[in-house]
Amino acid sequence: MVRRFAVAVGLGGCAALGGAAAQLTFQAPTTATAQNLPLPPAPVPGEATTIDRFPAVVRAVSPAVVAVDAVKPNPTATTAGKTKEESGSGVIVRFPGVQGLVVVTNNHVVGEAPRDKVYVTLSNGRILQPARILADPESDISLLQLADDNLPACAFADSDRVARGQYVLAFGSPFGLNQTVTHGIISATDRGQISLGSTIRIKEFLQTDAAINPGSSGGPLIDLDGKVVGINTAIASQNGNNTGVSFSIPANLVKRVAAQLFEKGAVTRGYLGVQLAATIDPAEALRLGLTRVCGGLVEIVHPNTPAAGAGLRAGDVVLQLEDVELRDEHHLINLISALPPGQRVRLTVWRDRKAETVGVVIGEYTGARQAFRR
Numbered sequence: 001m002v003r004r005f006a007v008a009v010g011l012g013g014c015a016a017l018g019g020a021a022a023q024l025t026f027q028a029p030t031t032a033t034a035q036n037l038p039l040p041p042a043p044v045p046g047e048a049t050t051i052d053r054f055p056a057v058v059r060a061v062s063p064a065v066v067a068v069d070a071v072k073p074n075p076t077a078t079t080a081g082k083t084k085e086e087s088g089s090g091v092i093v094r095f096p097g098v099q100g101l102v103v104v105t106n107n108h109v110v111g112e113a114p115r116d117k118v119y120v121t122l123s124n125g126r127i128l129q130p131a132r133i134l135a136d137p138e139s140d141i142s143l144l145q146l147a148d149d150n151l152p153a154c155a156f157a158d159s160d161r162v163a164r165g166q167y168v169l170a171f172g173s174p175f176g177l178n179q180t181v182t183h184g185i186i187s188a189t190d191r192g193q194i195s196l197g198s199t200i201r202i203k204e205f206l207q208t209d210a211a212i213n214p215g216s217s218g219g220p221l222i223d224l225d226g227k228v229v230g231i232n233t234a235i236a237s238q239n240g241n242n243t244g245v246s247f248s249i250p251a252n253l254v255k256r257v258a259a260q261l262f263e264k265g266a267v268t269r270g271y272l273g274v275q276l277a278a279t280i281d282p283a284e285a286l287r288l289g290l291t292r293v294c295g296g297l298v299e300i301v302h303p304n305t306p307a308a309g310a311g312l313r314a315g316d317v318v319l320q321l322e323d324v325e326l327r328d329e330h331h332l333i334n335l336i337s338a339l340p341p342g343q344r345v346r347l348t349v350w351r352d353r354k355a356e357t358v359g360v361v362i363g364e365y366t367g368a369r370q371a372f373r374r
Helices: 051-064 251-264 282-287 306-310 329-337
Strands: 003-005 065-073 083-093 102-106 118-121 132-136 141-145 167-172 180-191 205-208 220-222 228-236 246-250 269-271 274-276 296-301 317-321 344-351 354-361 363-365 371-373
Touching (some): 051 167, 083 167, 083 228, 102 228, 102 251, 274 329, 296 329, 317 329
Antiparallel strands (some): 167 180, 220 228, 228 246, 274 296
């Protein structure tokens, strides 16, 4: 399955949401190791074009791409005990400090399926079941830990270095067609203005025009070094099929979330306690005295929260977090969520047509649904 949504839909959110705590991060491997698949050699200038590298990357990565099937409870069924089947994709990786191999996929593929109802099909047709499942519904990430340690695995890239226009390959099982690969480019980074339902709130996607269709969810987005830059999760579509606008969870977010899931079984997220406007349109920005569209417009300050204690007000536009200029409300959500509770930060807010500085102590968000299953 792949999530789909109407084009140009944007939702506001609570600034309690975003990535995992900043101090708990994994470093992406910089070279192939004995545990990782061999990477294709770098091209020699004048001897091969970029596209010539595609077959070598496909050969190197395909053994680590899997199909994921899950039988889970059906909340919409009228009869108790009814289930529904979900199909998607995944990729085998190895995390530093974690024993064994892990399949990374989307939580909306696995959902609440019990461990014995989740099936991983390898590229050679062999079927495995996870020894443990960890999940973070807020970022739509599920981790399926495998008992078998002797399988091919992919390495992660540093997704912060991904650039618009670079070639990528999308692997998955669209419409049940396992081991399908498509190609495209990175169309944009840091996309957040899309709606994926009430449980998925952490949004800092890579956008690509590589063809992704139902059944591709959880499959890897791969660069031309054969490394995972993202996990495919959603498409913009009116009919459920590919339209050339697809979204992937960045590899660095996957690593941050996985670090906390394996260490604590849950993800700790920072919290302000405000509700932000879905967007700031140009007319509203000019009315407020701003010369450009940026930042997060505060609609509601919830009582007895860090934001209320700091004196934030409805109508404030949060322009900066420390020295980081904020692009939009999603940028603010992600940055606040990445901070550890108890940390004091400086916000620059636009109030009464001038900038003011507000100090706030980050709280801990406890409303996120976490899943930790054995």
